[in-house]
Amino acid sequence: MSGTTSANAAKLTIGKAVNAGLRRAMEADPKVIIMGEDVGRLGGVFRVTDGLYKDFGADRVIDTPLAESGIVGTAIGLAMRGYRPVCEIQFDGFFFPAANQTFTQLAKMRARSGGRLRLPVVLRIPYGGGIGAVEHHSESPEAYFAHTPGLRVVTVANPVDSYWMIQQAIASDDPVVFFEPKRRYYEKAEVDTSAPLEAATPMGAARVARAGTDLTLLAYGPMVKTALQAAEADTDHSIEVVDLRSISPVDFATVCASVRRTGRLVVAHEAPLSSGLGAEIAARVTEDCFYALEAPVIRVGGFDTPYPPSRLEEHYLPDLDRVLDGVDRAFAY
């Protein structure tokens, strides 16, 4: 804790902020349990669950067998028994074995039960590229989840949101997929951990991260930092940056309000462009703000290829220049 901050404020990285949020949720409710591969003694491959096994024991921090379907499937059973499991999927690319349990069971079970069942399960998924990893460790699968009714999908871009939103996700009686921007795990900021959870911005709300008047630049998760940098870099225009935070449902009220002010929208994400989240945002914003738009919504995304070997990832991932190119394209109208 830095000496210049208040007793309850701390300079935390995104990783440590999620860790602190998990700890607070576990302290507040004995039904909160952690499960996944290597989340126990190791504290997770990114150390996001560091220390929890030691302090809460093997009954509440469960090193599971190596089986993602098993993790989500048993989490559903635990939730039916009254627990609030927080599952770690070790990497984005290893989610897919759990697709059936997530999409046909977790997402639909409340509706199936006519509202009799609550499924307060959180899936934490470190996602995105840019860390020089081997295959399957750099995926951005959020659109699959956004297209699945019954799930809530959120992501974070800074330590403050990380600390609060993980607690909100755990507190929600709906299943929440919580995407963590792995290449930003070490970004630091001051987090005031003394506030009550109720005072935090709702996890469903988008946030204007930088005010501007000429163009709205929308990003989420790891791309928010890039978007802010792009906004700074473009000294010719006043660019408003919106941090989406909630991927499903999208807070279109905030997004459209911004677009109505600026008249232009660029959306950036790492996931493949086609049928990515940018498509939904472009489609919906165009419908809602048709007469306000001076240009079509411009999407900047990963290419429609498998995530490449790491020596090519700087070309695959939208960087500052590609985002600025998108901005230029929007201003070309």
Add this chain to the structure above:
Amino acid sequence: MSGTTSANAAKLTIGKAVNAGLRRAMEADPKVIIMGEDVGRLGGVFRVTDGLYKDFGADRVIDTPLAESGIVGTAIGLAMRGYRPVCEIQFDGFFFPAANQTFTQLAKMRARSGGRLRLPVVLRIPYGGGIGAVEHHSESPEAYFAHTPGLRVVTVANPVDSYWMIQQAIASDDPVVFFEPKRRYYEKAEVDTSAPLEAATPMGAARVARAGTDLTLLAYGPMVKTALQAAEADTDHSIEVVDLRSISPVDFATVCASVRRTGRLVVAHEAPLSSGLGAEIAARVTEDCFYALEAPVIRVGGFDTPYPPSRLEEHYLPDLDRVLDGVDRAFAY
């Protein structure tokens, strides 16, 4: 065979046309094999593989264990050994156990191998609702596939395409997901089975199914029939209907050419609206035809809820009236 048709033309349903296409592909190439649950003696729950087990034997028509991941995973191995497996996923809702093998293996393996491997695997998936079925038997998961680089995704709306496109899918050296509109299995048309495969319209091409001048109505699979009915029903306007056929990649050349003529686009599908294929089409068409559009692209789709019990499906599925409502909304601009 009807007496009024030529020797090689037959009145076929969509189901029988796929069956005839499979048979022709199996006759032409001994490496083509069929695999799935109940595809053998039973001929599949929709009888699409009827008679093939009897005529080609258990080595080429394989009743697999009840395990979708196993089906796709072993099909990959068979493809590596030089076979061309055509896998039946019994119903749309049962695809998800195979998501890992499909999305992380089948779709990426050619790229992973630097082009050294060919993966000529076809996944046939009967999809969509409207048949009064219980849960998981009425899903429209095509957007998950459209967002996955490395796959080709097609669907059919009539017996002629069914006959040819299944053969094209099998002939392709890329993995192809072949969606069959189950509620249209019994739609009939004359199919001239004498033509050479090379003469058929490429499976990647969209088709103008009905010419018109005032608005483009785009649909695919089961919704094409509804779209054509809507076009007929709207006697106030001249509506052009485009049958998409290829879901990934989308033939935007044909789609945009139509939109540039008409100035308006309505897209209809059964899948949940949010992040559905309509989003990609709206986003892309708006970018390409910004100045040609008189109205935003209007999407008509399923609601963002799990597919409901069958007594509600008529409300869930976009029907004639809902499509016409979309058309009205487009003309309101």
Add this chain to the structure above:
Amino acid sequence: MSVTHEEPELIQLLTPEGELVEHPDYPLDLSAEELRGMYRDLVLVRRIDTEAVALQRVGELGLWASLLGQEAAQIGSGRALRPQDMAFPSYRDHGVAWCRGVDHKALLGLYRGVTNGGWDPADHGFHLYTIVIGSQALHAAGYAMGVQRDGALGDDGTAVITYFGDGATSQGDTNEAFNFAAVNNAPVVFFCQNNQWAISEPMERQSRVPIYQRAAGFGFPGIRVDGNDVLACLAVTRAALQNAREGQGPTLIEAFTYRMGAHTTNDDPTRYRVSAELEEWRRKDPIARLHSHLSRTGRADDAFFAAVEAEAEELGERVRADCRALPDPEPLDLFDNVYADPHVRLEEQRAGYADYLASFDGVGAEGGR
């Protein structure tokens, strides 16, 4: 290195001829009244089933998955459960539902298409039917892990059971559930009704060896029981549940039985199986053998059988009437219960669809649709 394929031991307490046999590991001492109670269960669930098939034929149900032939496996195991126990069924387990006090209306509602669920799992200790094969086995394992964490084991503790078919043993999820249960020593009984068929695929397409043997590979006991013997099913399940309760971990029970009907009302089994097989199994009918035992031993008289018949008759009538009376859901129900907390997109879609429906008002008597 070799694997022995011995003919599996089949636990049996009641022969097809209706004679009681003793088994050292499974002593069972039922009163005549209890035996009559189980007979009544068997007859009544078969009656519900028969009616449901008929209701499908006349279009009152969209589909039905018949339990015909599997009554003993379901009633035997279902009656072994205690109120605090939790069952995770598949889609054909109407006999277990009966034991758990789930009203036939709820089952009919599912297959009629007025609901995808229809009862409160907590109220009945009976989860919703699960259609995606294998999925529920993991839910059961997880629930059992919760029971452990609640400290709810012991003599009067809670046990969990999950039901699935022979085909389901091929599914990755089922095997992952075996392993999660084994590794965690979770109090769960895996009850596999091996009815010889997975739609059109015979047992041999799903497993090279008898299914109960799978358990040993994961490190817990597996046992094969005569699935048409309601007493053996009761005794074996009771023992396995008690082991679970007492912290001895999972058991796999393979109830060796037969699907006497079609897979579902959509299916045509004449395409893939011979009638001789069916004939053979008819001779092992689970109801006939208890009937024969009861009447031969004088544990039930004609009046009792007549009374059960009459009750079945009356139940059948109720089933028919109740089914027809099931109300259709309201259109806007579509948007209910998808989420627990308010959801901006669904609220918007609900409002939009309400307006849309209202726009037809006055257009025609039927609201224009």
Add this chain to the structure above:
Amino acid sequence: MSVTHEEPELIQLLTPEGELVEHPDYPLDLSAEELRGMYRDLVLVRRIDTEAVALQRVGELGLWASLLGQEAAQIGSGRALRPQDMAFPSYRDHGVAWCRGVDHKALLGLYRGVTNGGWDPADHGFHLYTIVIGSQALHAAGYAMGVQRDGALGDDGTAVITYFGDGATSQGDTNEAFNFAAVNNAPVVFFCQNNQWAISEPMERQSRVPIYQRAAGFGFPGIRVDGNDVLACLAVTRAALQNAREGQGPTLIEAFTYRMGAHTTNDDPTRYRVSAELEEWRRKDPIARLHSHLSRTGRADDAFFAAVEAEAEELGERVRADCRALPDPEPLDLFDNVYADPHVRLEEQRAGYADYLASFDGVGAEGGR
């Protein structure tokens, strides 16, 4: 109903002290030259591995998964393969790659991030490394089904082998592969390197019983072999492959070994395991025991050992140089090989990106990026 947990038999042909022992089922008669050849294999793959770890430390590789301690399991099984056989590896199987003639450059390329594959599976009878745990077991089962369909069985037939770890046995796919192989009697050997750890999770979190026992539950033989004994690994794998070749179906081999290094260069095993364990296994080092056998029996002399050392030294240098010389892919390679046939969207994206890159030309020396 009970399961016996006997201490598993561990096939061993060479003791940790370097003494040969005979096993009735696995006679093995290797010439001194063959033994020396295997020693050389072990030393050289360890050298590649050591260099790779060092290259990662200096930033030349993004990651490396070390095989340290598992050389015998990989060389023994790898040398049992015939040219026509096909292997489906995981991501740590550099010793098998060595046996299959895959150049170290290809392996380094993968972990350097210049490719996700790097060799032609058909050329080497060695599929690409598979990272998503369990997936390759199904590919192997399917490939073996293809071998059956080709009629390529028999004495000189083709066998298939797939490699995975102890953790992988928990994955649904692995179990589905066991079952597909069993039901189809496919010619595939499942080779599990039980190195006691799945990253930080010890064996007990993955299975309640020794892994080789899993096979019996699916109806095929399972066997546990001393994974640090290159001779036992060779003999047992050879036998299993021959059974497969001859149409006797699958075998599961559990090679009982130890991951002497970190899971990967990213991992810090001091967080979860004690050094005493490592010490114990060091005494069973697979290379030391063959060294001791060769020198004790006079089957190799100092000159031989010196020559192998020199060769390793030279190889080490080559590995370092080759790694540094690996060319980065070109930006537009991104779009290659995603599809076999032309793809309208990718062509468009390729052209767009080419234009975009060109737009930086002249902006700065480095193209502005």
